[in-house]
Amino acid sequence: DAGVIQSPRHEVTEMGQEVTLRCKPISGHNSLFWYRQTMMRGLELLIYFNNNVPIDDSGMPEDRFSAKMPNASFSTLKIQPSEPRDSAVYFCASSGHDTDTQYFGPGTRLTVL
């Protein structure tokens, strides 16, 4: 079975550019989570969706960040405009019905110059 798929694996961009990160959750899972990991702050939840609906976006740092889940098999996290302090590893995770187990993707390492 394919796990959570994220693309791209690495992204290097310049300050001010738009960045779009993509995630395909495990088929059949109904919850999807976006996290950001840095050395300073560890792993932080940005937003989570349940049945494609955003439930909690209190972790989204500011209006430059937005996330969508147009269907059960795809989600995007967009940063516009990007800033150097956005540099981090961004993880997507999904979980199924009636379970606390989250399955993480391999992450996207974002570097904003």
Place this chain on the structure above:
Amino acid sequence: TQLLEQSPQFLSIQEGENLTVYCNSSSVFSSLQWYRQEPGEGPVLLVTVVTGGEVKKLKRLTFQFGDARKDSSLHITAAQTGDTGLYLCAGPLMGYSTLTFGKGTMLLVSP
């Protein structure tokens, strides 16, 4: 302020040694999970502890949940180089469904 404090932050040991890492909080959690993360990969769930005082064993790894559900420990017996990685604890605060993560303990096991 981190809701889940993990200690130590970094641990370097030789193969065959025993070790314990800790996850502490002043808040109560309905359950606690332990994950291991290897370089370039996402965290992978090792175990979930649910009941206060619960002890779970996974081969050479022993996990314990504190009686008051505010802390947990992970003990590794006879560490192997394959145990190297970042160990993260996480849990949902009482009344919440999302996970709060600690910053992790980075374990390096040398041959």
